[in-house]
Every structure is written in C-alpha cells, then in structure tokens.
Amino acid sequence: MANQTPKYKRILLKLSGEALMGEEDYGIDPKIINRIAAEIHEIHQLGLEIGIVIGGGNIFRGAGLAKSGIDRVTGDHMGMLATVMNSLALQNAIEKHGSKVRVMSAIQIHEVCEDYIRRRAIRHLEKGNITVFAAGIGNPFFTTDSAASLRAIEIDAEVVIKATKVDGVYSADPEKDPKAIKYATLTYDEVIERKLAVMDTAAVVLCRDQNMPIRIFNMTKEGALLKIIQGLDVGTIVKV
Secondary structure, X not given: XXXXXXXXXXXXXXXXXXXXOOOOOOOOOHHHHHHHHHHHHHHHOOOOEEEEEEOOOOOOOHHXXXXXXXXXXXXHHHHHHHHHHHHHHHHHHHHOOOOXXXXXXXXXXXXXXXXXXXXXXXXXXXXXXXXXXXXXXXXXXXXXXXXXXXXXXXXXXXXXXXXXXXXOEEOOOOOOOOOOOEEOEEOHHHHHHOOOOOOOHHHHHHHHHOOOOEEEEEOXXXXXXXXXXXXXXXXXXXXX
C-alpha cells in the first residue's frame, strides 16, 4: 500500500445518507458504515487529502418532509441536522480504523463539532486530517450535492467523487431498462440537457463553471474507490 502513488492529492467524496442504510429501512447499518470507513481509511493511508460530504436521507430529507406537510425551511433544517448525525457516526467509524477525522458544520453546533471555516478546513487537510463537512451549506433549498460541489471548489479539490448504488451514469434506469446504455464520459451540458441523474442541476452547473470533474461510481463494490484513486477508469466521469 505504502508504495502506491495516488492519482490525486486532494478529493471531495460525496456519500448519500441512504448508502449507510444497507439492507435496513432506516438509520445506519453498522456493517455498512464500517466497510465504508475501512475503504476511506485505506485510501487515506496513501497520503490522500480527503474531504467528505454526506447526505441525511437515511434519517430525514427536507423535500420529502415538505411533501408530508412540514414547512420546507423547517424540513431542510431537520435534514441538515441529520447530516450532522451521519457525519459524527462516520467520524467515529473512521477513527476506529486509525485515521484522524474532523467534522465541520455549516450551522453552529459547537458542542459536537467545529464551525466550517474555509481556511481552517484546508489546514486540517494539510495536516492529514480527513475532514467531514456537515449541514450542507447551512441554507435551506440547497441539496448536499450542491454542498459537495461548493466545498470541493472551496478546498481546491481536484475532483468530486460521488458514491452511488450503480456503477456509473446510464441513459435510463438499468434495473428497469435492460437496454440502458452506460456512459464512460459525459460533459456537464450533456448531463443537464439529458436530465441525467448525476447530481442536481445547481451542483452540476457549479462544477461546470469552475471546471471541477465529477466521478460517479458504485460504492457497494468493494475496492472501487481505491481503483479510482489509483487512476483506473471506474464508473462515469463528467468533465469538459
């Protein structure tokens, strides 16, 4: 491991809250979060600087709560708190493997984590701390996809790596359409024009305007993240 040279120096890894559920209907599956933490620790051991944004859909999703009658702003704030819970759980899981982790929140919650300050975040990364960015961007109506794009740009990451449950981007849902085509490479405009489910449009536009590549891969496949870090062509890449 120590002799391997990663393709990147600094990345932003985007995890969905749903990825933590495993086979459960709600919450966090201990086996799943431990496996994810082990893979993150593995690539961290290569000397990689890692920022992470994680969603909260396994606990609360603001848009979903709004549909049930809760005020959208209130629902989004509940969703932000869910991401803090997931971030703390991921911090604990990764640290059990031996990597140091800092959690920085876009909303003030001093008793459990730090405030997000860009310069401090970069300093954490430079010191070798995995840094988890919680609570989205701190404002309602913005998804954690947008938070991932924004934080990646702010910390000068080289790529946004988005973990999903499929091995890339397809022309249609591969589980419903056996003729669905997997794309190896896409441009930002192709993603937007074809309305492909990569990230929400605001997040894609932000990456496009700052020329931030997006790599989409299947986190449920063990070793896939390491292959990406080693420079192998895994999943789908979105770039200019």
